[in-house]
Amino acid sequence: MEQLEFLRNNLLEKVNISSEEMELLAPYFIPKTLKRKKELNRIGDVCKDIAFVTKGSLRAYSIDDKGTEHVSQLALENHWIADLYSLLSGKPSEFAIEAMEDSELLLLSAHNLDCIYLKVPLMERFFRKLLEKAYITTLQRFNSTISETAAIRYKNLLQNNSDLLHRVPLIYIASYLGITPESLSRIRKNMSL
Amino acid sequence: MEQLEFLRNNLLEKVNISSEEMELLAPYFIPKTLKRKKELNRIGDVCKDIAFVTKGSLRAYSIDDKGTEHVSQLALENHWIADLYSLLSGKPSEFAIEAMEDSELLLLSAHNLDCIYLKVPLMERFFRKLLEKAYITTLQRFNSTISETAAIRYKNLLQNNSDLLHRVPLIYIASYLGITPESLSRIRKNMSL
DNA sequence: ATCATTTCTTATCCTACATCAAGTGTGGTG
DNA sequence: CACCACACTTGATGTAGGATAAGAAATGAT
Structure with missing residues (x-):
């Protein structure tokens, strides 16, 4: 399956996007390959892109005072990964994002994200839902950590x-x-x- | 200070809202008093309102399999509290929200939230930022729990x-x-x- | 194919925090 | 104002998971 088809199927899970809208969106997504162990984002950088994984796998992690890594996100194919906070706020990221396998991505920059909202307003709902999901996943992870x-x-x-x-x-x-x-x-x- | 003035100052912390827009918003916020130990939301209910606290204090908590309570949010004056996931998804809440002191609130229903977006589009950004903040707070809480x-x-x-x-x-x-x-x-x- | 690196396991000891149990305030309500 | 529920403390004991060390197994690079 082609990368953009993967993307469309993923969007359809949350919003009802048309083929026409899909064509409007396509130019804003930049394909990128990332070799195993290579970083998409370093700690301290501002996270500029949100990545949709079409092949391979990535992880996001932070490093605490003792130098220990803490994995905060894992993304296989058909998943999104980014430091949403850094991306949306423009502040330096406390997370690195790294490929665990040779991977293929579609990158959407923070700037293009704004453009997309204008072209296809429905995408605003999509990304709000993505943020919601990130939030509840983290909340559940926290709750299970202290109670199980x-x-x-x-x-x-x-x-x-x-x-x-x-x-x-x-x-x-x-x-x-x-x-x-x-x-x-x-x-x-x-x-x- | 009057309740709505509290609210406006809070909104101004995140978005540049005008007096005129403030007048448009005001009717959608319903004042409510809540006695100590009384619940704004019960576990299993769909969370219908997001509450802005103008006086007193509230907490949100869940109950695990063993019957133990886990406080997930604490809100004093000038803070917002809700089960955002239940509110936005319409699914039953896993959290109760309860007053810790006699409190005064301004309630914004999920329905009125949608109305507000139409009247004052700037509010969409405000609530996206609120969600962002809830997300990063939870993520930091999780990270500190496992590393400190x-x-x-x-x-x-x-x-x-x-x-x-x-x-x-x-x-x-x-x-x-x-x-x-x-x-x-x-x-x-x-x-x- | 071989070497180097990374991943995974096992064992021993240790610590942060939970659990259980009991006792001391203290503030709200009849 | 007296009582009761709730909040807080202290002590004794238990335990999940961490730290450290070391070796085995798997994986990737050349």
């Missing part, structure tokens, strides 16, 4: 995002769950007994 | 929101920090040594 054990959180992730498990190294899964790789390893060991 | 000790989180809260400490019972502060009241009590004891 890491083992339960891992099981839930297994059930809801089993594709992640096959594609994403466990060190990043562990970090996303808020635990160390060693702990995740123990959890997995106990589960299989 | 409870003592450090408490100290940061002291520095950034010292007014909360004087007004909000420590059991709710503890819950907001993701720890038990007993743990917070020990942290406070150790700090004063």
